[in-house]
Amino acid sequence: MSDPRDLGGTWYGRYEGGGSRANSFIARLTERGGQLSGTISEPDDLGLEPVRRALVSGRRAGAAVTFVKQYDGDVLVHAVDYRGTVDARGTMVRGDWSFATYAGSFAMTRERFDADELAEAVGDEAEVAR
Numbered sequence: 001m002s003d004p005r006d007l008g009g010t011w012y013g014r015y016e017g018g019g020s021r022a023n024s025f026i027a028r029l030t031e032r033g034g035q036l037s038g039t040i041s042e043p044d045d046l047g048l049e050p051v052r053r054a055l056v057s058g059r060r061a062g063a064a065v066t067f068v069k070q071y072d073g074d075v076l077v078h079a080v081d082y083r084g085t086v087d088a089r090g091t092m093v094r095g096d097w098s099f100a101t102y103a104g105s106f107a108m109t110r111e112r113f114d115a116d117e118l119a120e121a122v123g124d125e126a127e128v129a130r
Contacts, residue, residue, distance in 0.1 A: 004090040007031045007060055009110055015097055017104015021045060027056065027108060034059050036067050048075040060086065065093055082106060 008031045016022035025042035036058040044052045058067025069080045084095020084106065094107045 004088065004112075005060065005063060005086045006090060007036060007065065007086065007093070011093070011108040011110045013093075013106060013108030015104055015106035017097070018099070018102035025108075029056060031060060034061060036060060036065075040069055049073045052076060054080075058082070063088075065095065069097075 007029045009029065011027040011029060013025045013027060014022055015025065023042055023045050025040050027038060027040045029036055029038035036056060038056040040054045040056055042052045042054075044050065052071060052073055054069045054071045056067050056069055058065070060066075063085045065082070065084045065086055067082050069082060071077055071079070078099060080097050080099040082095060082097045084093045086093045089112060090110075091112050092107065092109050095105070097104055097106050
């Protein structure tokens with residue numbers, strides 16, 4: 001049985017703090033043996049670039065999640081440290097971020113569907129791959 005806390009997949013999140021307004025992001029993560037990698041895309045609330053993009057590297061040990069978001073744009077090139085906790089179902093990560101003297105909080109979520117529950121909800125209209 002796979003670990004429900006495995007962070008592989010697409011996450012939708014929001015961070016706030018650090019003296020600026022809240023901003024949203026999409027994280028596409030891969031987890032292998034507790035090692036995290038992936039990308040984050042987010043709107044540029046400063047108007048410096050059309051979309052901010054960053055690389056993610058980190059790890060998960062049980063419920064503890066740590067990763068670095070390294071911006072790879074033309075203007076923003078700094079790294080942001082993230083520390084958080086994933087819930088038992090693997091659908092919510094909450095925690096804090098920090099960079100230099102700035103800090104704040106973040107949360108990210110994803111949907112998880114059980115094949116049997118989805119089949120029951122859809123009924124005979126569609127066949128669900130298991």
